[in-house]
Amino acid sequence: MAIFELPQLYREVKAEAQAVAQEVAPFAAEADECSEIHAPTLAILRSSRLCEFMVPSAYGGRFERVDPLAVCVAREACMKASAHLDALLALQGIGSYAIALGGSETLRRSWLPRVASGESIAALALTEPEAGSDLKAITTTLRPRGGGDGFVLSGRKSFISNGPVADFFTTLVREPASEHGAEDRYSVVLVPADSPGVQLSPSPEIIAPHVLGEVEFVDVTVAADHRLGAPGRGFAQVLATLSVFRASVAGAAVGLMEGALEIATRHAVERHQFGRPLARLGAVSNLLADSWGDLESSRLLAYRAADMARRDPAATLDYSSLAKVAATEAAGRVVDRCVQVMGRWGLIKGSRIEQYYRQARPMRIYEGASEVLRLGIANRLCHDVVEGGGADWAK
8 A cells, every 4th residue: 555665675664564563463452552562462472572673773673773663664563563562662662772872881782682572662751640741840840879889769640651560661751950949850760560568550541542651760779870861861861762763653543544544444345335336425535535544644754754864854744743743643534534424334443453542642641642742843844944945854
């Protein structure tokens, strides 16, 4: 169905991910209703080499640096088959990237090879009960440890993907200013999940089941070398992670759209009403045509943004945000049309199309809600037009 040809290298990546997705497909419906790790899905992911896309080659990865386009096409294939598989894969990169970026060589060699093999499960701990999009409002605090090296970590993180099962958390923290009038700093630290004082509990169930957890840090001792990068560089670490991985959310949305549209199209061809296939009825054909347009335009933008991030992720974050907003909003439209095409058959609880319908909704919220991302996108557009005489995204 694609109208854009990937270079051979990325076609091979996509084919590899599709083969893994086919292994998961027979029990994908079951996996996608799990809010705990689905063991057969994790076993297949570990037996594959897909997690190698999430770390640099020096530590067991596939490419010298994490390649956003490879991640994008891999997630496209995985999400089409199973949201559970897609989440497990994506979080290996999202949760570990700060280690690759700012961790000591010792930390990198200790954790990243295990991430690449799938042996260790990664998590990124950002949000809190009172801090979602406004990360400057976090209250999780890192203070110097009295009478010794290292730090003491206290606070609570909420709705953390992989929270109940992660082997480690890369955690955004606030470091209170030591001098009157100085500003607090924000940093990222690595916290092994088995550290004394780490307490885990499940998050509320969401409409599309997902492995989520509440993570409380009760006076957790953090070694000095477990701060990832220089103090006060926390938001730089977070933005660097988003710069590499946000475009892949658009790729996952493309996979979801493609899966839903294939189901609806097959139904429209095979089901007859008024003496002809549904697909020959004008109202239905319009729904299918508009959905294909949304799918393919989203695919082009996702690939373009991921390719730009591959070359210069920091400079092109706004374009990745644009791809994420466009594709996830389109996914909501497409899957809604697909349910409409299928009529009552699209409403059956537990059916693949009904799962796609529920899975599409959270994509407009996680890794940057559409409304928040639009602010940055509009600011970039205004800057480029007014200050730069117009944007030239072809460079």
